[in-house]
Amino acid sequence: MRTSNSDVLSFHLGRWQLTANNLWGNPSILLIAGGQAPSVEWLAQISPLFQEIWCADSGIEICKKAQIIPHRLIGDSDSSSLEGRAWAEENGVRIETYPVDKDYTDLQLTLKRIGETYPDAKVVITGCWGGRLDHTWSNIYSALWAQEWNVHVVSLCDHKEALFLLNGPDKATFHFELPYPNVVSLFALDEKAEGVFIRGTHWELQNVLLKITRPYAISNRLKKDYLQVDVDKGRLAVYLYWAE
Template structure:
């Protein structure tokens, strides 16, 4: 059933896409009461296997049996069907739907693995002009990735011993300052296409990153436990 109408706090949105999930990957460990669940097409199989009923099932349903769609419809899920020949992937449509309501964070499962074109396209959705300011995080097993907001400190969802990689997109990332990482930066520049930002390490928690200009991905690999939700 849909979450309670109580609105004194922001709800999170969980999206199940049709990609693969690395092991260990337990989306149930991330769920908390009130989370809104959106399923993008074939991600419905994972949702069904977990015993979850989504609030919204969206996509062209080209990789989903009709009986699965009807199962969720009878359980009260909203169904939005799109034509197979469209300009957006099912995950892109799911992200637009997620941002129709104010949300604390959007967590995406099943966005990676399988076809490289889909994996790269899904990662680059984080830099889409309509999404780059939104709190979206892709989670896959012990790894998670988000696009950093500009002009303010971002507290990394990790703990001591976790690996952190900072990867510029589309151009250089400038004014990069880190705290709590083994190899610090203070107002530095990470060049697009270079590897300087890879394989850093959290040595003091909470760790944070600030970027003043440019698009910068923050990828966290939890070395001892699943990645942490944002504080």
């Protein structure tokens, strides 16, 4: 497994702990999007770990249900309720409203505004799964696009799904508490990801080439309480899934 002298990120979130190179510091912002809501218990557990919480449009409904007051609410108000926005106003949330007819999605606008406000911010996105495939696809690639806005998205995750973004040369080590994830999958996010290693799983890979059009490295499973992933070149997604 390749080693690196880069700065190291190490943080604990829910049932896993991540140590990774090339991520330059701990995540500071939790971005709550308007997709499938994470469990209230999970959100209450992880929200104190962040310096600020931002919402994309109907993400405010998730905050309201969990009684977690975000710092900012960004969006066009087409999917958030009047009650949700009124609750935000009553609690002093800074609200930025945009036209419904716009070039960016609410999530993209929020990532863009984070980059303008806090250059080089490290972000974890939740409320990003479920529903329509085009939304999920857009959310994943918006997280990659955010690098152009000086934002580094570390993970898109909730209480049962987590996707981590590695950009080679990069490496990550995960340490898990029970219950362990049931599924471990790898996806190339560029045309190809080169020099891919995975260890701690039933099927291990050593210095392989993964192509975006040949997604075979899925449905793997842990054989230990840790996972090591390494990519030499290209962008790679590490996906974890916990069954109900």
